[in-house]
Amino acid sequence: xxxxxxxxxxxxxxxxxxxxxxxxxCTAVEVGEDVVPPSExxxxxxxxxxxxxxxxxxxxxxxxxxxxxxxxxxxLSVDVNGVSCPGKLRDGVIRLDLLGEGVILSLIREELAxxxxxxxxxxxxxxxxxxxxxxxxxIQNSAGEMPETWYDCCGHAxxxxxGIALTLWDERLSRQEPMAVLxxxxxxxELRVTGGWFWYDTATEENTEIRxxxxxxEISGTHDAEGERFSYAIHLRPWGAxxxxxxxxxxxYRFWYLPLIEAGETMPDSINETEGK
Numbered sequence: 001x002x003x004x005x006x007x008x009x010x011x012x013x014x015x016x017x018x019x020x021x022x023x024x025x026c027t028a029v030e031v032g033e034d035v036v037p038p039s040e041x042x043x044x045x046x047x048x049x050x051x052x053x054x055x056x057x058x059x060x061x062x063x064x065x066x067x068x069x070x071x072x073x074x075x076l077s078v079d080v081n082g083v084s085c086p087g088k089l090r091d092g093v094i095r096l097d098l099l100g101e102g103v104i105l106s107l108i109r110e111e112l113a114x115x116x117x118x119x120x121x122x123x124x125x126x127x128x129x130x131x132x133x134x135x136x137x138x139i140q141n142s143a144g145e146m147p148e149t150w151y152d153c154c155g156h157a158x159x160x161x162x163g164i165a166l167t168l169w170d171e172r173l174s175r176q177e178p179m180a181v182l183x184x185x186x187x188x189x190e191l192r193v194t195g196g197w198f199w200y201d202t203a204t205e206e207n208t209e210i211r212x213x214x215x216x217x218e219i220s221g222t223h224d225a226e227g228e229r230f231s232y233a234i235h236l237r238p239w240g241a242x243x244x245x246x247x248x249x250x251x252x253y254r255f256w257y258l259p260l261i262e263a264g265e266t267m268p269d270s271i272n273e274t275e276g277k
Contacts, residue, residue: 024107135236144228174270201225
């Protein structure tokens, strides 16, 4: 009788489910500053299955594989083919650093997915805007110490919940120290500025205009702050595009930009210094 009771206890313990086991569905992927739906990176569903006993399965679109996992407090450790993926698990939500390379998966337990509000998709014009840009900008009608001249510049547009965050920097600055950060919204074929700043001036719909046509981004406006007053125009094309008109090309187009795109390089965080300009 004692042996039978012990056997019954062991069988009950073996059948006990881990409360954290289950299927977790991916709702978003963070890559650096970008937050995108999983469908934009993976061709198909992205989900994580945690099984009682520490085994599991990871599905990334058309690719999937077995894993081992463990949990200490909220600290989740997932091992995929010998590669550690650190993460956190709390209240049915997982943030997992995929392969430890800075690609963060946001996942929610399958039973809780229906409780999430249905996301409103961003307008197509904003989705088309999200990319890197290269071009130039010019200062006009200066009424201060700023010279009426022009500079090469770069831009990086990131889609977020509120619209687009567009960061701009010229050859004297960098992505980390930009000359402007603009907040944009859009509907149909129209774009508008909803906030942000340009140099030391607040950017508004009244002092800043923006247009996107055939992938070409044009921004114009007026600046009035810190004793400087001028108008400006910014001309940008997607990184990797060719500028066919020689008279409209940025100064560094031939000796800096072309070698980079011909080599298949992504846009750097700063423009190389130019001499003799």
